[in-house]
Structures are given as C-alpha cells and as structure tokens.
Amino acid sequence: MKTLVLVEHDNQHFKDATLATVTAAAKLGEVHLLVAGKACRAVADAAARIAGVRKVHLADDAAYEHQLAENIAPLVAQLMAEHDAFLAPATTTGKNVAPRVAALLDVMQISDVIAVEGDRTFKRPIYAGNAIATVESSDAKLVATVRGTAFEKAAAEGGSATIEEVSGPGDAGLSRFVGLEAEASERPELASAKVIVSGGRALKDAATFEQLIVPLADKLGAAVGASRAAVDAGYVPNDYQVGQTGKIVAPQVYIAIGISGAIQHLAGMKDSKVIVAINKDEDAPIFQVADIGLVGDLFQIVPELTEKL
Amino acid sequence: MKVLVPVKRVIDYNVRPRVKPDGSGVDLANVKMSMNPFDEIAVEEAIRLRDKGAASEIVAVSIGPAKAQETLRTSLAMGADRAILVQSDDEVEPLAVAKILKAIADEEQPGMVLMGKQAIDDDSNQTGQMLAALWGRPQGTFASKVEVNGETVSVTREVDGGLETVSLKLPAVVTTDLRLNEPRYASLPNIMKAKSKPLATKTPADYGVDTAPRLKVTNVSEPPVRQAGVKVGSVDELVAKLKALGVA
Numbered sequence: 001m002k003t004l005v006l007v008e009h010d011n012q013h014f015k016d017a018t019l020a021t022v023t024a025a026a027k028l029g030e031v032h033l034l035v036a037g038k039a040c041r042a043v044a045d046a047a048a049r050i051a052g053v054r055k056v057h058l059a060d061d062a063a064y065e066h067q068l069a070e071n072i073a074p075l076v077a078q079l080m081a082e083h084d085a086f087l088a089p090a091t092t093t094g095k096n097v098a099p100r101v102a103a104l105l106d107v108m109q110i111s112d113v114i115a116v117e118g119d120r121t122f123k124r125p126i127y128a129g130n131a132i133a134t135v136e137s138s139d140a141k142l143v144a145t146v147r148g149t150a151f152e153k154a155a156a157e158g159g160s161a162t163i164e165e166v167s168g169p170g171d172a173g174l175s176r177f178v179g180l181e182a183e184a185s186e187r188p189e190l191a192s193a194k195v196i197v198s199g200g201r202a203l204k205d206a207a208t209f210e211q212l213i214v215p216l217a218d219k220l221g222a223a224v225g226a227s228r229a230a231v232d233a234g235y236v237p238n239d240y241q242v243g244q245t246g247k248i249v250a251p252q253v254y255i256a257i258g259i260s261g262a263i264q265h266l267a268g269m270k271d272s273k274v275i276v277a278i279n280k281d282e283d284a285p286i287f288q289v290a291d292i293g294l295v296g297d298l299f300q301i302v303p304e305l306t307e308k309l
Numbered sequence: 310m311k312v313l314v315p316v317k318r319v320i321d322y323n324v325r326p327r328v329k330p331d332g333s334g335v336d337l338a339n340v341k342m343s344m345n346p347f348d349e350i351a352v353e354e355a356i357r358l359r360d361k362g363a364a365s366e367i368v369a370v371s372i373g374p375a376k377a378q379e380t381l382r383t384s385l386a387m388g389a390d391r392a393i394l395v396q397s398d399d400e401v402e403p404l405a406v407a408k409i410l411k412a413i414a415d416e417e418q419p420g421m422v423l424m425g426k427q428a429i430d431d432d433s434n435q436t437g438q439m440l441a442a443l444w445g446r447p448q449g450t451f452a453s454k455v456e457v458n459g460e461t462v463s464v465t466r467e468v469d470g471g472l473e474t475v476s477l478k479l480p481a482v483v484t485t486d487l488r489l490n491e492p493r494y495a496s497l498p499n500i501m502k503a504k505s506k507p508l509a510t511k512t513p514a515d516y517g518v519d520t521a522p523r524l525k526v527t528n529v530s531e532p533p534v535r536q537a538g539v540k541v542g543s544v545d546e547l548v549a550k551l552k553a554l555g556v557a
Contacts, residue, residue, distance in 0.1 A: 066473075068475070069441075069448055069450075070441075070447050070448070073442060091469050092450075092451060092466075092467070092468040092469045093469070095434050095438075095450070096438065096448070096450050096451075098438075099403070099434070099435035099436075099437075099438035099439045099442070100438045100439070100441060100442040100448065101442075102404065102435070102439065103404065103407060103438070103443050104442050106404075107404070107523070108402050108403070108404045108522075108523035108524050109403070109404075109433070109435050109439075110524065111432065111433045111434055111435060112432065121527070125432065125532070126335070126430065126431050126432055126529070127320070127326040127335055127429070127432070128429065129532055130326045130328075130335075130532065131326060131328045131335050131530065131531065131532070132529070132530050132531070132532050133526050133528070134526070134527045134528040134529075134530075135524045135525065135527070136524065136525040136527055137523065137524055138524070139523050172447075173478075174446065174477065174478050175447040175448075175476065175477045175478070176475065176476045176477075177473070177474075178463065178474040178475055178476050179473070179474050180468075180470065180471060180472070180473045180474075181471050181472040181473075181474075182470045182471035182472075183471060191469070195556055219557075220556060220557060228487065231488070232487070232488065237471065237472075238453065238467045238471075238472065238486075238488060239467070239468070239469060239470065239471050244429070244432070245426075245427070245487060247469070252554075252556075253551070253554060253556050263325060270532075270535055274554060275535075275538075276547070276551070282540075287537060287540070288535075288537050289535045289537065290537065290538055291538035291539070292538055292539060292540075292541060292547065292550050293537075293538065293539070293540040293541070294540065294541050294542075294543075294544070294546075294547050295540060301544055304544045305544050305547060305548065308544060308545065308548045309548060309551065309557040
C-alpha cells in the first residue's frame, strides 16, 4: 500500500508529530510525504532524510503557506490518484485538513488512530478514551489521523528519499490567513516534552499559577500544561490545555498539581509513563491513576518541592 | 442571514460510559442523554449573532432517533426559530451526516452553518470539515471568536501553537471550541414556548443519502486500566522518588 503522509511544519522545520505518523504509515507499506508550503525547500530536504521514506512531494506555493484546508485538501485529493492511503498527524492542522480530503474522496475518515491492526483495521479511542473501538474500513482509499503519542517516532535521519516537485490547484479563493497569536516560549513543547508540570483550578489565579507552576517547570526543564478549568478561568492561554479536546500528551513524567482528574482531563494524559499528583483532596479521582501521590496543601508543597529539587 | 445549527443527542458529559461485556459497543440503555456540549455552544453563538443583527433566522437540525426531538426542543427553548429532524434509528457516520447537511444547505441556503467541532461520543471531529468540502465552502474550525463583517466572517481558531485568525467568504462552516461562549440555560417560559415552534420530520432518503456505514466496528473494549500507585507522606519522599526516576 502506498501511503501519503502530511508533513506538519512551519515552512522551516517539520514538527515531531510527523515522525510518529511516518511510523504508523510504515506499517501499511511504502511511505511518501507531502510538504506543502511556501519557500519550504528546507523542510522537504529534512523530511527526505527521515528513515523509511521513499519519496517527498514538494508543493511550493504561496497558497499553501498557512496550511489553509481549502487550498491543501484539493492538492492532497489530486495526489491521492496515485496513493492508497492518506495519513495526517492528529494535530489541529491534521484534524482541520484530513476530513476535508476524506469528503472530497468520498471516504469515511478514521480519526485518532492508536494502533494499526491490519491494512484496513485500526484501533481508535471513543468516549474520551473510556472505550477503544476496533474499526475496519470498506472504502477504496484510506484516510486517517494518527495520535502521535501512540507510535514511536521514526528516526529523523537515515533515509534518502527523492524529492519531486508537484503543483496543485493553488488558491481556492475561499479563505485568507490573517494572523497567529503565539506565545514565545523557551520551554519545550507540550506535545514532545519528556516532563510536564500541569496546574488546575486550585491554583487560584494567573499570578499564582505563574509563581508556583512555572519555577517548578523551569527547574525540571518541563513543559507547562493546564486543566480545562484553569484555562477557562483565564490562568493560562488555550494552547496549554491537556484533555479530550485539548492536547493529548504522554510524557515520561506528568505532574498534576491541584487537578482533580475529570475524565475529560484524564483522556489527555493517562498514557503518561509516570503520573505524579499533588492535591489536597485525598479522594480526588486523579489519585486513582497516579503512580505517586502526595495529599496536602499545594501552596506549601510546590514551593518546597521546587526548592528541594 | 440564515444560520443552520446541527445538534447531536449524545451521552451526557457527566456520565461515565460503560463498555458492554460482549464488546459490541457502549451501553446507552437508561443513560442520561443531552445535547453535545459543543453544539450547545453553537446554538448560543447563533443566538448571539441574531442579537447583534448578523443573523436573521436560526434553524436547528438533528440527525438521529425520534428522541433527538428532545435535543431539538432544547435548541428551540434556547432560542432557535425552527427545527428539522432527520430521523434514523441506525448510527449515521460523519460522512453521511455531512451529505444530509449539504442537501439541507442546498434547500435552506444558509449564510453560515455553525456546529460543534466534535461530538463527545465518537470524538470524530470530521462533520463540519466534510460538509465544507461537499458544499465547496470555507471552514473555520475550533472557533473561539466569530465576527461577521458583511460578506466575510473572521474566525479566531484554537490551534496547537496559539490562536490563529482566518477570514472566510460567506457562506461558511464554523465549528465551535470550548471557549467561544457560555451557553445559556433555557428558561421555563421559553421551554413552554418551544413546544409550539415548528419541527419538521424527514428521513435520510428524503435527501437521497445512503447512510450505510463505511466503517465496521468489530469490537469495543475497555482501555487498559491504570493501577493507582503509592502515596508519599512528605515532599522529601516525593523528591527522592522523582530523583529515582531520573527527573531531577
């Protein structure tokens, strides 16, 4: 089976989520990549070195600079004439583009694949991860998004794929990118961090979150996450949210501070290798999944912990 | 501008789903059902657009069993003007839902379709994007802010890297994220009033859509259970554990 993988990138570097998707694609057969962007040759060059990749399709056009689904989807649909499957990382970019591709191909997409069981059979979580469905596709082509935390990352070096320039329909004239408000941060990204320190509503306000969570994260070289309650309360921006509808993470160590452990939050982090919970309520559901728990007042515990580490 | 708001009846978000022992699915018998939370946000946003004068009429649509009428009545009680139930007792996949919605869009000619980004039962996150593709219109997914400016709509999207803003030509499909608004509760008088608002009942066949599933669910199982670990008594013990893990 020839599989086309959407490379997630910022026109300079590809994102880590791409590597896990390559691993999933390799289980289906021959792996091709699509790098669509503007002045993104460097991304294609780097992607061609990913282990196991046969060919990189490079579509360099201003219409693809911001990954607008209206422009990217027809390009992918066109390339699917010579591919059997299309996989995208289950990131906000992949989730935006892939269903649009699926509909153009009249295919029912398989979202958030966590295991490849066969050519047409996959496992995916449903009900916020409270159940795992095994699904089998009967469509002629396959379209799926891949959960990055469920697959090992392919080696970024070692491959020597050919690069082929392709062009698509270009600008569909339906949508325009206006801007991206991104917080500049020196910290590791949530999706790929080895350690995550996450805070919940118990942190009281934005200033307290900053005073308690951030120094601990800095000490551990960790990324900072948050529960939905903390994001809704305005302690931190939306892209910090871990959970069913936020980011799905699976770091080596996840430290949940003042997070009770609603099922929607657990859905985003319960595949972490080690979960540490600090909470004043000893009956909080977070302790049912935590490997190491400490019951007590976080306003005393966290500063002490930061100091002693 | 007419706004179409698709709503789905799903398991209530506070209920913990139970997998059936025979692996055939999730047990929904005698379980509390509610409107998908993201769809509630979509209904609320449509009402706010109408309050601002950007929308004139709100049509709620649901594709599901007869009981999905309750979900439509909820949207009418919140403030939608009329409703369409496309009745089907079988599970309808996102692609078929998108096809039905496309046929309704052709008939109703809305200026915007506002819907939840995903349903909390199958967590597919597909229908809005699929509808936009089939309809040949732009999509503003995962919206945290929606502003109509004449012929276009500006949508601020919650993306992995922060907040992205796109400008879309109308008509467009907009899918809602959690922080777009806080949906209102329907008042008792409005719940009573909703009972007399128009609700049309149709079938997928009325729209010429085949709802036969493309995906076969061969098994539904419980996820691996995580065992609770140990509780430590002091920060010093916690530090020792973290050091043993090589974290500090």
